[in-house]
Amino acid sequence: MAVAAARCVVAAAAAMGPTRGRVRLRSPTEVMVSNVEAANAMSPTMMLDFADVVTELEGYAEDAQGLVDPLIIRGDPKGRVFCAGADVKACAPLLADADGRMAMATLMHDTLSRLHALPLLVVAAIDGGAFGGGAELATAADVRVLAADARIVFVHATRGMSPGWGGAARLKRLLPPEAAMRLILTATPITPDSPWAPWLVDCVAQADDASPTPALWPIGD
Numbered sequence: 001m002a003v004a005a006a007r008c009v010v011a012a013a014a015a016m017g018p019t020r021g022r023v024r025l026r027s028p029t030e031v032m033v034s035n036v037e038a039a040n041a042m043s044p045t046m047m048l049d050f051a052d053v054v055t056e057l058e059g060y061a062e063d064a065q066g067l068v069d070p071l072i073i074r075g076d077p078k079g080r081v082f083c084a085g086a087d088v089k090a091c092a093p094l095l096a097d098a099d100g101r102m103a104m105a106t107l108m109h110d111t112l113s114r115l116h117a118l119p120l121l122v123v124a125a126i127d128g129g130a131f132g133g134g135a136e137l138a139t140a141a142d143v144r145v146l147a148a149d150a151r152i153v154f155v156h157a158t159r160g161m162s163p164g165w166g167g168a169a170r171l172k173r174l175l176p177p178e179a180a181m182r183l184i185l186t187a188t189p190i191t192p193d194s195p196w197a198p199w200l201v202d203c204v205a206q207a208d209d210a211s212p213t214p215a216l217w218p219i220g221d
């Protein structure tokens with residue numbers, strides 16, 4: 001399915017229900033994933049937003065040769081986690097049939113691939129946790145900062161799904177492929193003390209850190 005066609009299917013699903021959640025570029029350096037009633041999971045509206053945000057960032061990156069600040073992606077603190085994947089309630093029209101699932105996967109795969117390809121440092125600031133598609137989003141960043149009490153979980157298998165947003169391929173590049181496959185098949189949580197954390201977690205933020213990315217600031221010095 002072409003991305004433009006996928007976008008139309010996702011837009012039709014977005015139009016079927018009330019708008020729930022938004023993805024916003026709050027400044028050229030911060031993307032906020034916000035769906036407070038659904039643990040910042042991605043509704044169809046948010047998938048469309050996210051595609052537009054990445055298009056805007058591609059424009060900035062092309063124009064502003066001096067754009068050196070990292071781009072930070074974070075979940076709305078009111079949603080308590082980074083991102084709980086697809087909003088399974090708002091995405092019900094998409095998840096109901098194969099065409100809808102393919103459209104969601106095609107659009108999100110394209111968006112996260114373009115995010116990953118941006119010529120700037122992309123940081124995922126993971127409070128609470130990243131689940132399902134949220135874990136896939138985390139793999140599209142260059143750097144993952146995990147709160148000390150947070151976890152990254154490819155929960156797809158527990159829902160009879162496979163990672164459709166490109167996260168499996170990215171995880172295979174981050175970890176030994178056998179380990180990536182095992183984490184996906186068993187939905188094993190990756191916590192800061194997990195044996196796989198050194199491959200996936202670049203920095204652990206303690207609860208009393210004033211900034212979600214404290215260890216990154218020296219990069220800019």
Ligand SMILES: CCCC(=O)SCCNC(=O)CCNC(=O)[C@H](O)C(C)(C)COP(=O)(O)OP(=O)(O)OC[C@H]1O[C@@H](n2cnc3c(N)ncnc32)[C@H](O)[C@@H]1OP(=O)(O)O
Nearest residue numbers: 037038039041084085086087088089131132133155164165
């Ligand atoms: C290819 C992509 C496929 C996917 O991403 S499928 C979705 C995979 N994600 C999941 O299965 C995550 C399911 N959620 C959870 O495990 C937990 O809610 C989570 C994120 C650990 C947060 O736990 P808690 O802090 O205890 O909060 P909670 O469970 O009470 O949730 C708060 C409200 O958020 C809702 N929610 C959480 N994840 C959601 C989701 N993915 N889609 C839609 N709604 C979701 C949850 O139903 C609850 O709503 P309500 O307060 O009961 O109305």
